[in-house]
Amino acid sequence: MTSMFRAELLKLRRRRVAIAVAVSALAFAAIAAAAVFLSATDAGGLEREATIESLGQAGGATEAFSIGASFAGILVLVLFIANVGGELSQGTFRTLLMRQPRRVGLLAGKMTALLAFAAVVLALAEILTVAASTAIAPSQGVSTASWFGADGLGAAAGDYATAVLGIAAWASLGMALAVFVRSIPIALGIGIVWSGPFEHLLQDAWTAANQWFPGLLLEALAAGGTAEVSSTRALALVALYVTAAVSAAAIVFARRDITA
Amino acid sequence: MTTATASGGDRMTAPAAPARPPAVSLRGLSKRYGARAAVESLTIDVPAGVVAGFVGPNGAGKTTTMAMLLGLVTPTAGTGTVLGGPLGDPASYVGRLGALIEGPAFYPGLTGAQNLAVLATAGGHDPARIPGLLELVGLGARADDRFRGYSFGMKQRLGIAAALLGDPKLLILDEPINGLDPAGVHEMRGLIGRLAGGERTVLVSSHVLAELEQVCDWLIVIDGGRLVFQGPAAELLDGAGANLVVAPEHPDDLDRLRGLVAAAGHDSRTSDDHLEVAVKGDDARGLAAALNRAAGTGGIVLAELRLARTSLEDRYLTMMNGADR
Numbered sequence: 001m002t003s004m005f006r007a008e009l010l011k012l013r014r015r016r017v018a019i020a021v022a023v024s025a026l027a028f029a030a031i032a033a034a035a036v037f038l039s040a041t042d043a044g045g046l047e048r049e050a051t052i053e054s055l056g057q058a059g060g061a062t063e064a065f066s067i068g069a070s071f072a073g074i075l076v077l078v079l080f081i082a083n084v085g086g087e088l089s090q091g092t093f094r095t096l097l098m099r100q101p102r103r104v105g106l107l108a109g110k111m112t113a114l115l116a117f118a119a120v121v122l123a124l125a126e127i128l129t130v131a132a133s134t135a136i137a138p139s140q141g142v143s144t145a146s147w148f149g150a151d152g153l154g155a156a157a158g159d160y161a162t163a164v165l166g167i168a169a170w171a172s173l174g175m176a177l178a179v180f181v182r183s184i185p186i187a188l189g190i191g192i193v194w195s196g197p198f199e200h201l202l203q204d205a206w207t208a209a210n211q212w213f214p215g216l217l218l219e220a221l222a223a224g225g226t227a228e229v230s231s232t233r234a235l236a237l238v239a240l241y242v243t244a245a246v247s248a249a250a251i252v253f254a255r256r257d258i259t260a
Numbered sequence: 261m262t263t264a265t266a267s268g269g270d271r272m273t274a275p276a277a278p279a280r281p282p283a284v285s286l287r288g289l290s291k292r293y294g295a296r297a298a299v300e301s302l303t304i305d306v307p308a309g310v311v312a313g314f315v316g317p318n319g320a321g322k323t324t325t326m327a328m329l330l331g332l333v334t335p336t337a338g339t340g341t342v343l344g345g346p347l348g349d350p351a352s353y354v355g356r357l358g359a360l361i362e363g364p365a366f367y368p369g370l371t372g373a374q375n376l377a378v379l380a381t382a383g384g385h386d387p388a389r390i391p392g393l394l395e396l397v398g399l400g401a402r403a404d405d406r407f408r409g410y411s412f413g414m415k416q417r418l419g420i421a422a423a424l425l426g427d428p429k430l431l432i433l434d435e436p437i438n439g440l441d442p443a444g445v446h447e448m449r450g451l452i453g454r455l456a457g458g459e460r461t462v463l464v465s466s467h468v469l470a471e472l473e474q475v476c477d478w479l480i481v482i483d484g485g486r487l488v489f490q491g492p493a494a495e496l497l498d499g500a501g502a503n504l505v506v507a508p509e510h511p512d513d514l515d516r517l518r519g520l521v522a523a524a525g526h527d528s529r530t531s532d533d534h535l536e537v538a539v540k541g542d543d544a545r546g547l548a549a550a551l552n553r554a555a556g557t558g559g560i561v562l563a564e565l566r567l568a569r570t571s572l573e574d575r576y577l578t579m580m581n582g583a584d585r
């Protein structure tokens with residue numbers, strides 16, 4: 001597992017990747033901060049819409065990051081399906097297994113490296129979003145006085161942990177789907193349709209959907225809990241789904257013939 | 261087990277058993293996909309230190325067998341060892357072998373050198389070997405080019421460099437010549453020749469025996485997932501024998517010439533204006549001299565007297581057509 005972790009990091013520690021990550025994080029920070037601060041009103045409106053007052057509180061510095069990260073779930077799902085599915089369909093897993101035949105270790109090493117990399121990217125995105133928020137806040141009449149105290153740092157750490165957990169969950173579900181299906185287009189179709197329209201349509205027809213469906217639970221987790229689902233329940237059920245999906249994927253990957 | 265075997269009871273005796281244990285030893289190996297048998301009760305040995313050609317038509321089960329050796333595909337039945345490690349535990353031997361199977365698969369956005377670095381790290385091999393390996397396969401000047409820009413031949417050669425990362429005792433190459441242009445074929449044959457020898461065993465597959473004829477000293481022939489022949493390549497050729505072609509200057513003398521051949525104790529086949537006499541081994545030179553002498557004594561002028569050796573490919577095709585079964 002350790003050798004595969006280091007091997008995967010080699011692929012990520014390249015100038016092109018670094019530039020792409022820096023540009024993406026910068027764009028994320030600018031767009032998230034602009035969208036949140038420019039749309040903030042005195043009263044608020046939508047469920048996660050920030051108000052001038054809430055942005056001026058201790059967690060205001062990372063509010064834009066937190067809201068922005070909650071929308072990144074589907075993107076992460078897509079990226080991990082494409083990454084793992086690509087390894088399976090293009091034969092690079094086969095090439096790797098001829099050097100490192102312990103399959104579960106290979107999959108675990110790769111996922112750990114990708115998640116570690118994602119955690120670094122999230123940290124960068126959070127720092128840049130705080131910088132962008134600090135730049136925009138005065139123009140919107142938002143006070144930053146409470147942002148950089150102990151409470152502010154605590155809120156930032158909490159938002160970061162929530163984002164990392166959410167991303168790790170989406171990534172694990174994407175990986176598992178790619179392993180089960182082995183086809184990028186089919187896995188993408190299933191993943192996007194399920195977590196997008198399917199869950200949300202059912203949410204309208206069946207109120208309990210919020211408490212059970214993984215995509216909706218992940219949304220509740222990113223929001224720090226909702227009126228229908230507490231963050232504790234969301235975290236527990238997401239952990240259960242992720243554990244089941246990762247375990248099943250590991251078993252399937254370990255036993256299935258590698259023919260591509 | 262060193263008995264060269266052709267199916268259908270045509271058994272040939274191979275030289276004395278090698279002192280070292282075989283690099284690959286399979287017993288009754290089978291792989292079924294539903295009702296279809298990709299490999300059926302395959303029992304083979306690859307002696308250590310040889311260049312073994314693994315030959316059979318497309319769909320014969322070569323790639324599936326190699327995939328089972330590498331732990332990529334789980335056998336339905338059978339046992340075996342690879343470099344002394346049990347087939348069911350590829351982790352015990354994969355680090356000592358290198359393989360290129362089902363074509364080269366690498367990360368298109370990484371350079372050749374970066375791809376090898378990823379594999380070396382994953383396998384725990386010394387990355388310091390990478391520049392030398394790239395030179396060995398003729399990619400030294402293109403090491404920093406992206407894989408997606410490589411020609412097919414270059415991709416194949418990078419695949420061989422990857423297989424050599426761990427300085428393997430056993431090298432498994434699946435159709436490395438397939439799809440290469442004539443110059444590439446020549447180059448690849450030379451490379452395989454250079455990689456062989458010493459402690460290293462090479463198992464190389466092809467559906468065209470002629471591609472391997474020049475580099476292999478051991479042959480395994482399979483068809484329909486079953487073993488057709490295994491043994492020294494020379495033995496397959498010896499089994500093929502040769503034809504003595506005898507042509508009189510005047511076609512009218514053909515019947516008298518046939519009589520001389522019969523008198524020498526051989527059957528002949530008339531083909532156009534000449535006779536073909538099946539001969540084996542050392543018989544050929546003696547028979548040619550005897551026929552030449554008898555024809556001269558009988559007043560027959562020979563326009564042609566030559567030995568036409570059956571090629572390995574002819575022998576292989578005969579086997580594939582079922583003549584030896």
